[in-house]
Every structure is written in structure tokens, then in C-alpha cells.
Amino acid sequence: MxxxxxxxxxxxxxxxxxxxxxxxxxxxxxxxxxxxxxxxxxxxxxxxxxxxxxxxxxxxxxxxxxxxxxxxxxxxxxxxxxxxxxxxxxxxxxxxxxxxxxxxxxxxxxxxxxxxxxxxxxxxxxxxxxxxxxxxxxxxxxxxxxxxxxxxxxxxxxxxxxxxxxxxxxxxxxxxxxxxxxxxxxxxxxxxxxxxxxxxxxxxxxxxxxxxxxxxxxxxxxxxxxxxxxxxxxxxxxxxxxxxxxxxxxxxxxxxxxxxxxxxxxxxxxxxxxxxxxxxxxxxxxxxxxxxxxxxxxxxxxxxxRKRERAARGLLDKVKDATGPADPAPAVTQAVTPAVTPVAATGEPCLAVRDLTVRFGRVVALDSVDLTVPAGSVVGLIGPNGAGKSTFIATVTGFVSGYEGAVELDGRSIDKLTPSVRARRGLRRTFQTTVIAPELTQYEYLTIGAGRRLAKAEADELLDFFGCPPGEVPVSIVDVGTRRLLDVAAAIAARPKVALLDEPAAGQSAAESLLLGRRLAQVPERFGVSILLVEHDMELVRAACSQVTVLDFGHVIASGPTEAVLEDPAVMAAYLGTAEVPGTETGAETGAEPVAEPTA
The missing domain is CATH 1.10.3470 (ABC transporter involved in vitamin B12 uptake, BtuC)
Known part of the structure; x- marks a missing residue:
């Protein structure tokens, strides 16, 4: 106590x-x-x-x-x-x-x-x-x-x-x-x-x-x-x-x-x-x-x-006095966490999704989607709004049932497992909208996420790494952006095999988003956790991901090394809303995997 x-x-x-x-x-x-x-x-x-x-x-x-x-x-x-x-x-x-x-x-x-x-x-x-x-x-x-x-x-x-x-x-x-x-x-x-x-x-x-x-x-x-x-x-x-x-x-x-x-x-x-x-x-x-x-x-x-928040604000004031005023300038931010070039992992697939198809009535939300997250890597999943990214995460983590295809974690099928069992097996996720009990302190929330009592040093390392306030600070007084970072820290605290992060940079400034990307690029080596990152911020994706898969209307339109995929005209067309989408030749020229033209 x-x-x-x-x-x-x-x-x-x-x-x-x-x-x-x-x-x-x-x-x-x-x-x-x-x-x-x-x-x-x-x-x-x-x-x-x-x-x-x-x-x-x-x-x-x-x-x-x-x-x-x-x-x-x-x-x-x-x-x-x-x-x-x-x-x-x-x-x-x-x-x-x-x-x-x-x-x-x-x-x-x-x-x-x-x-x-x-x-x-x-x-x-x-x-x-x-x-x-x-x-x-x-x-x-x-x-x-x-x-x-x-x-x-x-x-x-x-x-x-x-x-x-x-x-x-x-x-x-x-x-x-x-x-x-x-x-x-x-x-x-x-x-x-x-x-x-x-x-x-x-x-x-x-x-x-x-x-x-x-x-x-x-x-x-x-x-x-x-x-x-x-x-x-x-x-x-x-x-x-x-x-x-x-x-x-x-x-x-x-x-x-x-x-x-x-x-x-x-x-x-x-x-x-x-x-x-x-x-x-x-x-x-x-x-x-x-x-x-x-x-x-x-x-x-x-x-x-109110009593807890008064004490926490006093603690934050002490920390601020000890560290001096924060400078949000990108130059300072970049100096804190140096850029890391994402390196494609060559390990065995940690998460393998094959031929995943999800239907809601007559609507096909995902159509024969294949995606692999190698061990020790950060893989991106991008696409315009409504492409099926969040549906993909929800399905893989067990929140959508009745799908077709196969989901394997560390070489073992998890198709028949509930979301909580999949999480305990090593598949964690975050949500676009965080719902954290405001009564909890950050230490307590990390304990829930980890599924075990964390040592104070381990909890402090996670909070410091992701730029969160001291662990005694209650969730009720941290801003939305910090809550998203805390959500990511809680997912990593469990040391899962794969963490699926759904737009963790929402609410962050451009500099903060870039900093988060550099931090995520270090997670596999530092914490032993592979990541599947869903994001709209392309600079963050470039900073964190070695590979990227692109969805549009539930179809995979490109998949491969990050830079090659992001330069693919098919990907640009999907993001810019161009009516015509290039065919398979473009994917071959850029080094991305060739795919068929998507249909709405």
C-alpha cells in the first residue's frame, strides 16, 4: 500500500x-x-x-x-x-x-x-x-x-x-x-x-x-x-x-x-x-x-x-519546474529521439492473415485480404476513409465474427478464439477513440493493460518512452493526445507478439506525430513487440514502417516496401480520389506487389 x-x-x-x-x-x-x-x-x-x-x-x-x-x-x-x-x-x-x-x-x-x-x-x-x-x-x-x-x-x-x-x-x-x-x-x-x-x-x-x-x-x-x-x-x-x-x-x-x-x-x-x-x-x-x-x-x-487532481497538478508543476519549459520546436523534438530507418524484418511471420473476407449483409467490407507482419517489424496499413482498415483490425482481434479466411498468430490458428483470449495469446489492439476510466492513474491503467503488476521502473520506462506524464497522474487530467499515447503504452506493456494500433497519432501535432513514428520504429528491438500500424499521417508511416499494405474499398491495391508503395500511382489515385486506378503494371514498376484493379 x-x-x-x-x-x-x-x-x-x-x-x-x-x-x-x-x-x-x-x-x-x-x-x-x-x-x-x-x-x-x-x-x-x-x-x-x-x-x-x-x-x-x-x-x-x-x-x-x-x-x-x-x-x-x-x-x-x-x-x-x-x-x-x-x-x-x-x-x-x-x-x-x-x-x-x-x-x-x-x-x-x-x-x-x-x-x-x-x-x-x-x-x-x-x-x-x-x-x-x-x-x-x-x-x-x-x-x-x-x-x-x-x-x-x-x-x-x-x-x-x-x-x-x-x-x-x-x-x-x-x-x-x-x-x-x-x-x-x-x-x-x-x-x-x-x-x-x-x-x-x-x-x-x-x-x-x-x-x-x-x-x-x-x-x-x-x-x-x-x-x-x-x-x-x-x-x-x-x-x-x-x-x-x-x-x-x-x-x-x-x-x-x-x-x-x-x-x-x-x-x-x-x-x-x-x-x-x-x-x-x-x-x-x-x-x-x-x-x-x-x-x-x-x-x-x-x-x-478533485482532491486527486489537485495533488497531480502539484506534481506536474514540480516536474515542469525541474525540467524547464517545454519547447515544441521540431528541432528539439528530433534531437530527443533520433531518426531510425525502418529495416524490413526477415523473421518468420508473427501474424499471418490470409484471404480475409468480411461481409455485412450485401456489403463486402474486406475482400480476400492478405497481410503478414514479420517478427521484429513495424508494418503499416493505410487507405482512405472507409477502406476497411478498422474493420480489418476488429476482425483480426476477434471483435467481428463470421468472417472467411484464416488468421494465424505465431503459426497457430486463432480463428475460433474470443477477443480476450486472442489478447492473452499475444494480440493486442488500440481503438480510434480511447475510453479510459478517469478514476485510474496511469500506473493503474498500465497494470490493466499489462495483465500483471508492473514494477515501477518498467512502468516509468514505458511512460517516459512515449512521453507521458508521471505515473501518479490520474487519467482525468491528461489530454486526448496523451491518452492515445497511454493506450499505446498499455498495449506494449503486455509484451504481446503483435500490437495493432488504430490511428495512435490522432490529435497530435506534426512534430509529435513524427516523434511517435520514430518511437514506434524502436519498439520491436526495445520491447520485443511487432506492430501493425493503421495511420493517415504519411510522414509517421515513413518514419515507422518498413512495409505498407494499402486498402481501398476492402481490396488490397498495393503491398511492399514503404517508399515504393507510397510512390505507387495506384496509391496516389486512391488517396486523391482519382476515378481511374492503374493496373498491375504500375505495381511491378515500383516494386510493390502487383494486384488487380479494385472494384467499389
Whole structure:
């Protein structure tokens, strides 16, 4: 953990200990009861923090998972099962996991409002079942037996705080893992997550399973607090109100979970004191949640982001003072990274695409395209807008299925593999539009891209090589051009066999673009990664690529050494929009591979 995290954890533990001492000693029984309710609600809010706050899934059934946990605790209590309340609490959480996974299965195909409807349907169904079937022990009036050392309300508050704190620490540690950070990327772009080798299915199901487990624990705690529970304790209305509160506050942050728990506990009391309908509180949170959805950020995220950005700007100012004002003049830029003449690689094909054909209905996007990326090389793929370049990358990396032809990586077919598996096999890509979670620092994003925890020296080398700011700087304050460079750095950090870069120089100045080309030319030797570069900037292509393939209307119209291809009249005609395209003789004269005249 960083020093800041250690300090924050120490402060949090200190506050938890202080609450455990002060609340039972200073408050009346009524306020102790409300404090227990706040902590139990905070536990359930942490389940919203995982599924809604981190993974960005609209789940409206977390209280139904809590009902499962409560049902199991009361069933075991009625049966006088061995192990006692703490074991029953754990078993209640585990019982909710398979149900959470089952509810999460539709999330693999649908998302957004449609998924919210499905989860709400489960909440309604659970509500109906609970109304017809009483919880175990209610007919016999057998209350849940608390552990002897937590029998009183004052001591039960301490137990609830311990459970809340253990879960908070566990989630904080989980959030620092690749799985935890992958949820943030899923929230912003599932395609980008898959391109980084993250299994979208496993990550989503893990989020549902963990959130269901936490909610089940919360339900068991509620059963221990009340002794007996009824269906109204887990109504679908509560799920909706808590969901709205989660959107507004952001319970994936510890302070958000605490605030949500407190508001959930005292809202009913406030409404009662003001002689207002209880449903008005839920409506208020719903209206405020709409504004949070429109802004795309919760209140605690906003506060944290501002604090993080202030610290990062201070760091950038220190770096700027240490290095002096930047001079964007091309002469200086060229001196930083000397020109490198791209040398054609003679190694075995690292990526081989043969006879690739892609159809969208009657439209032929790619027609029998052949392309090879030799090991240790930078190969360009160019062409006018609409030529099929991005479709080519999407197909090769598995995002377009149902194609004809063959794609081989390192001599092995990958045609039947999903995008995430292809990425893990060593085929990474970037996108024309970067979608990086702004909450992440650059170090964290490189970790996601690499699929492993990078040493600080290795991460700093990548960031410095591509001209990115220091790694502690959050993505939220870097410009679009820098985000594209960070995307490239993340793809290279994984040390794939081939990185497919889709217009990485967009948003860069001419000097910056030329500098990037020189950097890319060094990547195979320095990092052991071959590159397929899609670009419109011909100077960048000349600086980086030893070979170039040109597409026009889905056809290959030239392929060969860079200079020869770029001087080919057929290529010039394609870029200038000339109606007539020269035939095969031109390709033979320039040294490019002869090809047939393309058809629209």
C-alpha cells in the first residue's frame, strides 16, 4: 500500500474503534438501534458499491440477495444448527452467491435499462415469494440467537462495525487487483476490457457473486439485529431507494457506503418527524440520482477526483519546474529521439492473415485480404476513409465474427478464439477513440493493460518512452493526445507478439506525430513487440514502417516496401480520389506487389 492508503486505513480503523467505544457508552438504546441499522445498511450499500459503483451494472435486486442471507440465518437458527451465528452469517452470504451468478448470466448478453428490468423482475418475484412464505422461525416466534459476547444491542453494534470494517478492507484490497480495476474498465468500455485480455463474462459474474455475498451478509446481520424478520424488511421499494442512493453517493468509496448507510437509517425517522410520507425520501433520492446519472459521476467520486487532481497538478508543476519549459520546436523534438530507418524484418511471420473476407449483409467490407507482419517489424496499413482498415483490425482481434479466411498468430490458428483470449495469446489492439476510466492513474491503467503488476521502473520506462506524464497522474487530467499515447503504452506493456494500433497519432501535432513514428520504429528491438500500424499521417508511416499494405474499398491495391508503395500511382489515385486506378503494371514498376484493379 502507498503511504496515503496506509494513513487512510489507519484513520478509518481509528474511527471504527472510536465508534465502538462511544456509541454504546454515550447513546440511548433508541439511537444505538439506529446506529446498528446504519451499519447494517452500510454493509448492504457495499454490495451496491461492487455491482453498481465499480462494475457499472444497473442491479435493482440487492435486497433480494439480503433476504436470502436472512432466510438462511433464520433457518439455521430454527434448526439449532451447530457453529453459531457467525458461521450462519457466512453461510447466508455464500447461499446468495449462486443466485447472484444466475441473475448475472443475462448481463453477459444485455446491459443498461434492459438488464435493470430483469433484476427488478427478480426483486418483484422475490417480494411475491416472501409475502406468501414466511421466514423460518416467525410462526414459532423463535428469535435469532446472537453470540453471547454480542448479545446486547451495544455489543451487537460492535459486531456490525467489525463486519463492515472487514468487508471494507477486503474490498479495498480487491480493488487494487486486476479484477477490481477491470470492473472500472468494464463500466466504461467492455470492448476495451476484452482488448486487454479481460474476460468480460468472468468479471461480470464475479461482480454479481461478490456483491450477492456481501448483501447476504448484510441480510444475516439484519436478522440478528431484529431477531425476527418479515417480507416487508426486504421489499422491492427498498431496493429501488438504495439503488438511487448508490448512484447519487457512490458506495464503492468507503465514505459513500457510510453515508448511504446513515441516510438509509435516519431517512424514515426524518420523514416521521416532519410528518411526511415515507416514500417521499425514496422519491427524493431517485430525482437526485437522475442528476448523478446525467453527470456520470457520484458525489464521492467527484470529491475524490478533485482532491486527486489537485495533488497531480502539484506534481506536474514540480516536474515542469525541474525540467524547464517545454519547447515544441521540431528541432528539439528530433534531437530527443533520433531518426531510425525502418529495416524490413526477415523473421518468420508473427501474424499471418490470409484471404480475409468480411461481409455485412450485401456489403463486402474486406475482400480476400492478405497481410503478414514479420517478427521484429513495424508494418503499416493505410487507405482512405472507409477502406476497411478498422474493420480489418476488429476482425483480426476477434471483435467481428463470421468472417472467411484464416488468421494465424505465431503459426497457430486463432480463428475460433474470443477477443480476450486472442489478447492473452499475444494480440493486442488500440481503438480510434480511447475510453479510459478517469478514476485510474496511469500506473493503474498500465497494470490493466499489462495483465500483471508492473514494477515501477518498467512502468516509468514505458511512460517516459512515449512521453507521458508521471505515473501518479490520474487519467482525468491528461489530454486526448496523451491518452492515445497511454493506450499505446498499455498495449506494449503486455509484451504481446503483435500490437495493432488504430490511428495512435490522432490529435497530435506534426512534430509529435513524427516523434511517435520514430518511437514506434524502436519498439520491436526495445520491447520485443511487432506492430501493425493503421495511420493517415504519411510522414509517421515513413518514419515507422518498413512495409505498407494499402486498402481501398476492402481490396488490397498495393503491398511492399514503404517508399515504393507510397510512390505507387495506384496509391496516389486512391488517396486523391482519382476515378481511374492503374493496373498491375504500375505495381511491378515500383516494386510493390502487383494486384488487380479494385472494384467499389
Amino acid at each position: 502507498s503511504a496515503i492508503n496506509v494513513r487512510s486505513t489507519a484513520i478509518g480503523l481509528g474511527l471504527a474503534v472510536a465508534a465502538c467505544v462511544a456509541v454504546p457508552a454515550l447513546l440511548s438504546s433508541y439511537w444505538i438501534y439506529l446506529a446498528i441499522t446504519a451499519v447494517v445498511s452500510g454493509v448492504i450499500m457495499q454490495s451496491y458499491g461492487v455491482i453498481v459503483g465499480r462494475a457499472g451494472v444497473m442491479s435493482l435486486c440487492q435486497w433480494s440477495f439480503a433476504a436470502i442471507g436472512a432466510w438462511v440465518v433464520m433457518r439455521l437458527n430454527l434448526s439449532d444448527a451447530p457453529g453459531g451465528f457467525l458461521l450462519w452469517l457466512l453461510l447466508g452470504g455464500l447461499a446468495a452467491v449462486p443466485v447472484g451468478v444466475a441473475i448475472g448470466l443475462p448481463a453477459l448478453r444485455i446491459r443498461g435499462v434492459n438488464l435493470a428490468v430483469i433484476t427488478f423482475g427478480f426483486a418483484v418475484s422475490a417480494d411475491l415469494v416472501l409475502n406468501v412464505n414466511q421466514f423460518p422461525g416467525t410462526s414459532e416466534l423463535k428469535t435469532v440467537v446472537r453470540p453471547s459476547m454480542f448479545a446486547t444491542n451495544g455489543r451487537y453494534f460492535i459486531l456490525a462495525v467489525i463486519v463492515f470494517t472487514v468487508l471494507a478492507i477486503g474490498l479495498a484490497l480487491l480493488n487494487r487487483t486486476r479484477l477490481g480495476m477491470s470492473w472500472l474498465e468494464l463500466r466504461h468500455s467492455e470492448r476495451a476490457a476484452a482488448a486487454h485480455g479481460i474476460s468480460v463474462a468472468r468479471s461480470k459474474l464475479a461482480a454479481f457473486a461478490i456483491s450477492a455475498f456481501i448483501a447476504g451478509i448484510g441480510g444475516g446481520l439484519l436478522a440478528g439485529q431484529l431477531g425476527l424478520v418479515v417480507s416487508s424488511n426486504f421489499s422491492m421499494g427498498q431496493s429501488l431507494a438504495m439503488f438511487a442512493m448508490a448512484i447519487l453517493i457512490g458506495p464503492h468509496n468507503i465514505e459513500g457506503a457510510i453515508m448511504g448507510g446513515v441516510m438509509g437509517a435516519i431517512m424514515a425517522t426524518i420523514m416521521d418527524k416532519l410528518k411526511l410520507p415515507q416514500d417521499l425520501g425514496g422519491m427524493l433520492f431517485g430525482v437526485l440520482a437522475i442528476f448523478a446519472l446525467r453527470s456520470g459521476i457520484s458525489q464521492t467520486d467527484m470529491v475524490r477526483a
